[in-house]
Amino acid sequence: MTDLRLLQNFSGFRAFLVAPPAIAADTLGSTLNRIGVTMQTVDQAKWPGMCSTLNPDGNIIILDGDLNEAAGLPLSDIGRLPPAPVIGLLGVSAPSRLKALMRQGATSVLHKPVQGSAVFTALFIGINEFRRRRSFEALLNRQERRLRGRRAVIKAVVRLMREFQIDDDEAFERIRRESMASRMALEDICERLMAAPAEHDEAEPMLNRLAAGPV
Amino acid sequence: MRSKAFDIGFLFSCTGPYQLVSRAMLNGATLAAEQVNASALAVEVNPLVKNPDGNLGSYRGLASDMLQSGIKHVVGCYTSLSRKEVIPYFEKYDGLLWYPSHYEGFETSDNVIYTGATANQHLLPLIDYLLKNHGKRAFCIGSNYIWAWENNRILREEIVAQGGSVVGERYFAIGERDFARVIDAIMAARPDFIFLTLIGTSAYGFFRDFRAACLARGIDQAATMPIASCSLAEPELEEIGPQAVEGHLSSSVYFSSIDSPENRSFISAYEARFPDGPTVSADAEASYASVWLLALALAAAGEDGLAAVKAALGRQRFRAPQGEIRVDDLTWHSYLTPRIGRSNKHARFDLISEARQPAQPDPYLLRHAPRFEGALPPRLRVVS
Numbered sequence: 355m356t357d358l359r360l361l362q363n364f365s366g367f368r369a370f371l372v373a374p375p376a377i378a379a380d381t382l383g384s385t386l387n388r389i390g391v392t393m394q395t396v397d398q399a400k401w402p403g404m405c406s407t408l409n410p411d412g413n414i415i416i417l418d419g420d421l422n423e424a425a426g427l428p429l430s431d432i433g434r435l436p437p438a439p440v441i442g443l444l445g446v447s448a449p450s451r452l453k454a455l456m457r458q459g460a461t462s463v464l465h466k467p468v469q470g471s472a473v474f475t476a477l478f479i480g481i482n483e484f485r486r487r488r489s490f491e492a493l494l495n496r497q498e499r500r501l502r503g504r505r506a507v508i509k510a511v512v513r514l515m516r517e518f519q520i521d522d523d524e525a526f527e528r529i530r531r532e533s534m535a536s537r538m539a540l541e542d543i544c545e546r547l548m549a550a551p552a553e554h555d556e557a558e559p560m561l562n563r564l565a566a567g568p569v
Numbered sequence: 570m571r572s573k574a575f576d577i578g579f580l581f582s583c584t585g586p587y588q589l590v591s592r593a594m595l596n597g598a599t600l601a602a603e604q605v606n607a608s609a610l611a612v613e614v615n616p617l618v619k620n621p622d623g624n625l626g627s628y629r630g631l632a633s634d635m636l637q638s639g640i641k642h643v644v645g646c647y648t649s650l651s652r653k654e655v656i657p658y659f660e661k662y663d664g665l666l667w668y669p670s671h672y673e674g675f676e677t678s679d680n681v682i683y684t685g686a687t688a689n690q691h692l693l694p695l696i697d698y699l700l701k702n703h704g705k706r707a708f709c710i711g712s713n714y715i716w717a718w719e720n721n722r723i724l725r726e727e728i729v730a731q732g733g734s735v736v737g738e739r740y741f742a743i744g745e746r747d748f749a750r751v752i753d754a755i756m757a758a759r760p761d762f763i764f765l766t767l768i769g770t771s772a773y774g775f776f777r778d779f780r781a782a783c784l785a786r787g788i789d790q791a792a793t794m795p796i797a798s799c800s801l802a803e804p805e806l807e808e809i810g811p812q813a814v815e816g817h818l819s820s821s822v823y824f825s826s827i828d829s830p831e832n833r834s835f836i837s838a839y840e841a842r843f844p845d846g847p848t849v850s851a852d853a854e855a856s857y858a859s860v861w862l863l864a865l866a867l868a869a870a871g872e873d874g875l876a877a878v879k880a881a882l883g884r885q886r887f888r889a890p891q892g893e894i895r896v897d898d899l900t901w902h903s904y905l906t907p908r909i910g911r912s913n914k915h916a917r918f919d920l921i922s923e924a925r926q927p928a929q930p931d932p933y934l935l936r937h938a939p940r941f942e943g944a945l946p947p948r949l950r951v952v953s
Contacts (some may be wrong), residue, residue, distance in 0.1 A: 362939075388900050
């Protein structure tokens with residue numbers, strides 16, 4: 355499970371400022387430097403190519419919400435998460451700008467002109483909220499995979515009932531114990547069981563254990 | 570050479586719940602200003618002294634008035650609450666607050682010079698000492714504001730990471746004096762030490778009440794449940810009184826018992842100038858050093874504009890009563906020497922631990938704190 359403890363020390367992080375070249379970023383850069391973060395201003399034209407190289411655990415995207423065009427961040431399928439935490443730079447708090455930042459996955463904002471005292475707060479909330487959403491996304495991914503595996507579970511229970519003359523509760527219990535003993539997801543056990551015929555080498559030891567029932 | 574004169578501000582609450590410390594701070598700042606003006610330094614400082622009476626609204630009004638009158642540099646504030654209250658005005662009017670008090674860190678304003686100690690210079694050395702010498706079970710009691718909250722958070726993380734625990738944590742309004750229930754709770758918990766972040770009159774009352782409660786139960790409080798603090802200073806020891814003054818631990822970058830020519834000279838000048846006290850303390854020394862550093866930077870810059878003064882400040886070294894100090898031009902916090910003292914019956918501290926050299930300030934604990942907060946308790950569920 356993804357670690358949900360709060361990240362509190364940003365030393366070694368790298369921030370990419372996606373903003374017009376003329377933006378006044380002195381306060382932002384110097385304050386980030388004091389909290390251990392280096393900042394690099396990125397040319398918007400080169401930005402799409404850089405997105406694939408971002409590290410969600412060591413990079414931060416600081417995105418100017420007043421850019422005419424969206425930064426085109428690739429978002430994940432389920433959680434619509436950007437490749438790294440996004441902190442919006444907000445000049446105008448108009449709905450169009452706020453929506454644009456929300457759609458790019460911003461989890462925190464800094465108002466222009468940036469005040470030094472706001473930067474640590476923006477990073478703390480933005481990065482930790484991103485991590486929380488990433489954790490939920492991972493959980494959803496796991497749940498979706500388990501949901502897809504339900505069919506295999508039903509088939510495996512039916513197979514065990516038929517082969518070992520046991521009821522459904524007992525069949526499920528034997529599969530659950532096998533899952534715990536082998537440290538595999540229950541759905542994966544069932545899929546493996548259903549993928550291999552009874553005489554298959556890989557399934558045989560597992561079937562033998564399942565045939566034995568509780569010790 | 571003719572001296573160039575600059576108006577500066579002193580903002581200290583010489584009345585109110587923490588007036589004792591603030592009066593010592595004002596004394597330290599005043600002494601330095603007088604020494605600067607009598608020195609060969611090509612600069613003269615004319616302090617305008619204001620007393621906000623411990624009232625946050627007054628801090629705002631007085632800081633704003635001083636800055637609007639053209640003053641660029643103000644030495645003052647004791648609590649973090651008051652500092653945070655005035656910073657927006659220093660940012661608005663492009664002034665510089667010289668903050669001469671120890672504090673909890675996690676701040677670097679371009680409009681503040683921090684000459685007091687931050688957490689890696691007072692709290693972390695104290696935790697290290699307590700864990701090695703007294704045990705791993707802490708009871709935290711503090712005034713209900715950021716100083717206590719943040720220090721207790723850091724202490725909890727450090728102690729838990731080293732296998733210890735915080736067996737109790739209580740907060741009281743600034744000025745609170747009724748500690749009967751928390752003393753009962755401490756007696757029941759029997760911690761290895763008490764970590765105290767109460768300030769002002771609340772702290773003095775707690776020291777007296779807790780010592781009396783231990784005596785009544787036949788407990789040697791100083792030996793079995795010592796009180797440790799990062800803000801306890803000599804004027805406060807005198808205020809606590811003879812019955813409860815001995816045996817408390819304090820972590821600080823300055824104690825009046827430091828044996829050096831600079832400190833002897835400082836104490837002798839301070840006592841001659843302020844025979845009625847309050848006694849010299851860490852915050853008085855930091856206020857004294859702040860004014861000297863400001864004067865040195867003004868003299869080097871030749872003007873009181875922020876950019877010029879800060880550029881000059883980065884090059885200054887000052888032989889303060891605690892030893893050489895300088896200001897880090899990245900964080901605008903100061904290199905200071907961590908020390909731990911134990912209070913004696915004369916209301917002074919005996920030095921029991923001292924760093925070999927000034928410690929680099931680390932206001933965000935980048936070099937000291939783990940990347941993540943302390944481990945969350947495991948969430949167990951029945952699986953079988």
